[in-house]
Amino acid sequence: MMHNQAQTLVARLISHRWLPRTDEMVAPLITNEEFRQNVLSRLESCGLRLLENPFSDHVAIGLAPQVTDQVMGQDTHYLSNNFNLPKDAVALLVILWALLIIPKRQRQYSAGVEEEPQMSFLPSPVLVTVRDVEKPIVRLSALINDFGRKLGGKSRININLKILKRHGFITMRGNDLMEGPILDLALDYDFLGSRIIDGTLGDLLRDPDQSIDDVNDDKYEEDDMVLEGENNVRIQEL
Incomplete structure (x- = not known):
């Protein structure tokens, strides 16, 4: 069941590019270490990583650093932005x-x-x-x-x-x-x-x-x- 949920969450992140942290499938990333590692492992296997920080209301996905050059090719323009922004x-x-x-x-x-200090049991x-x-x-x-x-x-x-x-x-x-x-x-x-x-x-x-x-x-x-x-x-x- 947990593997199916992790698979679904990864698919949703790839499809939607970002999700709010209030999403019921994102919340277990905070409280369930096994689920979190399952998600991170699935993303890593695709050359992706989770983008997150405690100051943002959303989580997103990005390319893992180790595959960026191979994915983006020889054109180094992506180093400044990969959205093709003028x-x-x-x-x-x-x-x-x-x-x-x-x-x-x-x-x-x-x-x-x-x-209050962060509760240590949160993964x-x-x-x-x-x-x-x-x-x-x-x-x-x-x-x-x-x-x-x-x-x-x-x-x-x-x-x-x-x-x-x-x-x-x-x-x-x-x-x-x-x-x-x-x-x-x-x-x-x-x-x-x-x-x-x-x-x-x-x-x-x-x-x-x-x-x-x-x-x-x-x-x-x-x-x-x-x-x-x-x-x-x-x-x-x-």
Whole structure:
């Protein structure tokens, strides 16, 4: 029975690409070590891995590192993103990630300090979420006003938002832009977060009106690779 459930969950993850952690078949990944290892083993046998972290409301699957080169081929373009996103869409993605995920993570870290220690019998602490916190929302009008000139204008932003929504990076409700199912799974927070917070992009996010001429040239050269969608973005191979 457990093997059938593991098989079904893997098939659903492959079919849907992501599932909410509240799903009745995802929940046993937290509480049942045998079931979890069964799922991970099945994914590994297909060259896949489970994408998860305690800050995301969803789980997803991605390519296992050991098969990525063979699957993606000789073209190294996939190193920056394997969604075939245009460069301005990658730049928009990074900005939205910074505006939606970094503040959320900071609130969750703060909330986690006040929480009781993780119960040791749970096999997958990575899947045990920090308690709910208010999640950031980005207003489309504010995004266009602050970053329109840097991101190709209103029309181009709207086109790229539709692309990001289709891939599951964001959700939209009227004028509000919110975190999508894979936004906190597909980009590497440990690698990208500090580069944004401490780099030129962080300066621009804090003060969108400032000119590039006002910021440190060395920092800009480094962050320009992020904005241009080079390897530094590190979108996970979904």
